[in-house]
Amino acid sequence: MSSDGQIDRRSFLTAAGGAAAAATLAGCSGDGGDGDGTAGDGESGDGDGTASDGDSGGGDGASDQTLVYARGDHPENYDPQQTTSGEVAKVTNQIFDTLIQFAPGSGGQLEDALATDYSLDGTTATLTLRENVTFHNGEEFTSSDFEATWRRFTQSDYQYYLGDETRSGYGPFTLGDWIESVDASQDYELTIELTQRYAPFLRNLAMFAAAVLSEAQIEAMGDNQADLGTEPVGTGPFQFDTLDNPNERIRLTANTEFWGDGPQVGTVIFKTITENSTRVQDVINGASHITDNLDSSGFQRAEESGTATLLRKNGINHGYMAMNMARFEPFRNRTVRRAIAHAVNTEAIVNQIYQGFATQASQPLPPDVLGHNDDLDPYPTDKEQAQSMLEEAGYGDGFEFELATFSNPRGYNPSPVQTANQVKSDLEDIGLTVNINQFSNFGPYLDYTSAGRHDACFLGWYTDNADPDNFMYVLLDPKVSMDAVPDGQDWVSFDTEGYSTLNVSGWANTEYMELVREAQRTYTEGDRETMYQEAAQLAYDESPWVFIDYAETLRAVNEAVVADSYTVSSVGGPYLNTVELQ
Amino acid sequence: MAAPGDPPRLRSYVASRVRLFGSGLLVGLLLGGLGMAGWTLYTGDARASEATVFALGALVFGFGLLGWSGSILAGNGIEAMQEHMGTRSDWTEKDSRRAMARLCGGGGGIMVGTSVVAALL
Amino acid sequence: MNWTQSLFRLVEPVVPPRFVVKRLLLLVPVLFGVASVVFAILHLAPGDPAIVIAGQRASTEQLEQIRQELGLRRPLWEQYLSFLWDAARFDFGQSYSISRGNSVRSVIADRLPITLELAIYGQAAGILLGIPLGIISAVKQDSLTDHVTRIGALTGISVPIFWSGPLLILLFSTYLDVFPTSGRIDSTLFLPDTWTLFGRELPLTGMITVDTVLLGNTEAFLSAAHHLFLPALVIGVYSTALISRMMRSSMLEVIRQDYIRTARAKGQGAKITLMKHGFRNALIPVVTVIGIQFGTLLGGAVLTETVFGINGMGLTIVTAIGVSDYPVVQGTVLTFALLFTLVNLVVDVTYSYLDPRIQQ
């Protein structure tokens, strides 16, 4: 690690380039790479990877191979605390480790990472940390690194606090809102005191934003904390080497001292191809090995080619259309909402617009998440029934409303404009007039929806931590106090004290709110499951949203990648440490 | 150009420019003040009105400044080119400069007027 | 006077330094003018920067905190003045999302050369092909050559870049697989940040075809040229079409001028007449118009970069508008304006070479 906190980006890159040219592994001073890795090897045997001893030892032999990962965007800052972008997380997950991680290929099971033992009891979380883990800069990992990480992210009185405008919204969301204090008095014991009982907390520790940074680096960065993302230093399987912004690439090299499995390749290059189908073509040609964010036509094309395989997995996400009860009066009538749910042909949306790479949604929680209610089926499309329900509700003559939509594809809604058009066509059939209000920019779009200015809108959610709370409480609880909801009313206005604008339908069903709030504090898995299933039933019946789809996680992989060495995960990852090339 | 030790010419040099800019400024002040007050009455949101009217003022001001410097910068070239091509649009650098100075004054006036009214409200 | 002599006269140092200095000084008000316009545009544009920064996961209090931090709650004149001050130092702070946490200055430093490279190839093609084509077309007015050139030029400006570009990609990249679909260089080739000249380390230009030559890396140069071919072709055709049209009408006008007719009457050969009087005079409006057309070319670069996924200033501004990364929008717009002004300044100076009368 450079001792000079003032080092600027260009001279840093020069240093890194020089280091690469000398075939050393770059840190700022390059000393991490030359270090003797005995301690690391010993430790990795302790973990889950029995094969890794041999691999780490023989890693140098396999190290000349280069894995190329193609993606759609090239952010230029790889600080896990400054981003909300999945594109950044893909890279930081290679460089950094979290205390606990999502097991590769699982639907969000937790497993050991930098902590070998962890428990949550009441408002206290206790973790035992892995010993003999070193950062890429050669510093040893201890509990004070986590403390510094947390303080940099959330504590404005900390000397090296990242700053309100620099840190991402994940700061409070992941750690800040929940952690009261961190006790790092012992090097390998960590005690975290929470502000309240909070069941998803351990899962939050596995989120990419909770990645552990090096305290030594934080201190060395001094007042230039924002620059940390151009020279990230972590404990992960790959270490940062070169950031080539003009050509939109980033190069990582193997960390031979990695505590866990692998890495099996010497170099990983993340390259950028904006156009989805071009990216698939690149994998088919073998110019890159793995790519993500496929669209349906790219998927078909890869499927037909003989050189690439396709991996698909249920995703943990949800695309929906929210009906804003706080603004648009007819939506306050449950029968109207249910009629709309019956009219929108989600089957056509999922099978034709999304080409079958998503499944119809039936409830807020996607499958594979604790508390998903298997008894619920998507609303069947039945326009006659929808029509008669409208008449029953007194809206037989129809009405007119605005449907706001973003226009650039997002994972849970790969074709928003077409989807909006489909909804418009479907609702026309039952006499409703839909005016599509299309936003080309996502930022102003969120601005608009979180101010509650829409009648109805498309939105969606990717899970952060695969916890049901992350959908049920975050998206559908208004987070106002129970007393703020007037009697006999199941919505509140957006300016209610404490209102969370993530709830874009204004829904405030007290029965539902009690359930999910109780579940948030419940640590017994079985009890939580029952509560969420009940809450899901309620959401289904009340239908504040039209539940549209759960999109699949899709990856195209070139034949050069050894079969099964790459595992698709719907949360966390990609796990490139295990990937082998032929 | 006015040389030092040539006060009357300097005075007229300055005065003519002040007159140009000033006339614009006065109109701008009026527009800005009235615009700000009127817009606030209409929308009921002083902060948003200030942002809108002030930004419009900045737009006019920037536009004027750009035109002013642009006229001098490209003036000779454009005049000569038009003479050369015989388009005869009577474009002169001086006219352009003067018109732009007025615009500049107007934009500046709107910004000042808005800020004053915003501070009073 | 023969052809070489007239060429030589072109490079004679006839422009007084004062002329240039005065123009350079005027860049200051230009910068402030553009900065004011940019300030206005961003304050009139919809959208709240705080939500852009914090994202979907932020709470209302955090948003308010960020607004305070960004100074969005200060009076506008204060925001305006501090913005001007920052603009004067070319400091737009940090990018909100494209390159979050990095300075806008470094984003621009990375991307400007990319656009310049594309624009230079486009402009060069336009000048090298467009000017001769325009002359030939004018000299042989109404001949077959003229018709073909004119139809070609008209087609060139009529076919949208956002149609021809994708079609070329489809044909040459997807079907024939002779050109890469995107990127600027093979993904496994990395270049160092400096090159060495007589033992001294110098920074690279950022223009990849130049850099690879400076580094003497043939493989990388070929790869870069291979990647650049299609985009350069698209913008080159566009620029050639623009300039040949201008050159033709300008040349026609000069040809008809009396003194040329007189010269011809004296019995000199038609070709010599053209070279001697026509070319230089015809070039005068063309040079000026090339400057103005540079703006159109920048517009073409925006579309070309969008189509080919080239990460230059054009794609940056479209993306930045798309994700509401306001500091980047400010920086790129200002850079575009300065670039445009500088090019016109160069044009102005060139122009005074060609026509010393205007230096006064």
Added chain:
Amino acid sequence: MSTDTETRGALGRLRASPFLADLLTNRLAVVGLTIILGMAAIAVYARVTYDLGALASSQLGTEVTDRAPPGWLGPAPATQQLFGTDAAARDIYKRCLYGAWLALKFGTITVGTSTTVGVGMGIIAAYYGDVTDNVIMRTMDVLLAFPPLLLALALVAIFPRDLGLWRAVVALVLVYTPRFARVVRGAALKVLEDEYVDATVALGATDPRILVRHILPNTLAPITVQSTLNFGLAIIDLAALSFLGFGAQAGTPSWGLMLSRGVENGLLTGQWWLSFFPGLFLAITVLGFNLLGDGMRDALDPRMREAVD
């Protein structure tokens, strides 16, 4: 230079209509005119025959296949879906035809408005002169100095989004108006210099009369050329704004939007018909206007012909 007399000559010529004769002998201009008339016929046909709502709404969930190749390529009968269907299973052929209507409609609105406003400003500037002239024309000059597409992008970013396609139209009107104002002012000044206008003023003619009776007719020729040339540019710029996502609203069968959706939904995976046909219509139409405009300019400007003896 003897520009004045020559230009006056050109205007005189126009009155006696050798202009039209010149134009019609220019084969390229005739081709251009034919293309435009053909497109106009298509536009009117599409407007009368098809229902915009039906063309805009998604056909998914019906028996029509989405992204079906053109009939003459694929398994379907050759007459079916001449240009194939798009990602929402809509008939590209019909949408392309309707696109002609939209392009000509919005092109006419854009160019018509900028012509009207530009002519107004130009004439006013020329007639009143002095401060009015300076303020109007100098503002126009600054607007002219901005790169057109970049200026339009910046303007589109400020306008309220609910304007939809009108946002792009308004931005382009602002981009084009100065061109007309400048041309008209130049032409009007020449007319004003003629003694006979002075004579009419002396006889007590009112302002509007002079404007309408004397100035306007004499500026018609340059305005027409300018409008024709800018018509092509307007259509292409409107399409470019739609392509970049700042123009036409979802589902509208506008060529620019169809093109961008087509590129996104399938060009690179071989479904070229999604974007090829809208682009072809766009390019042909623009070419038509450019051919005609060029021909008109040649026919109008006598210097061009004198040049070659």
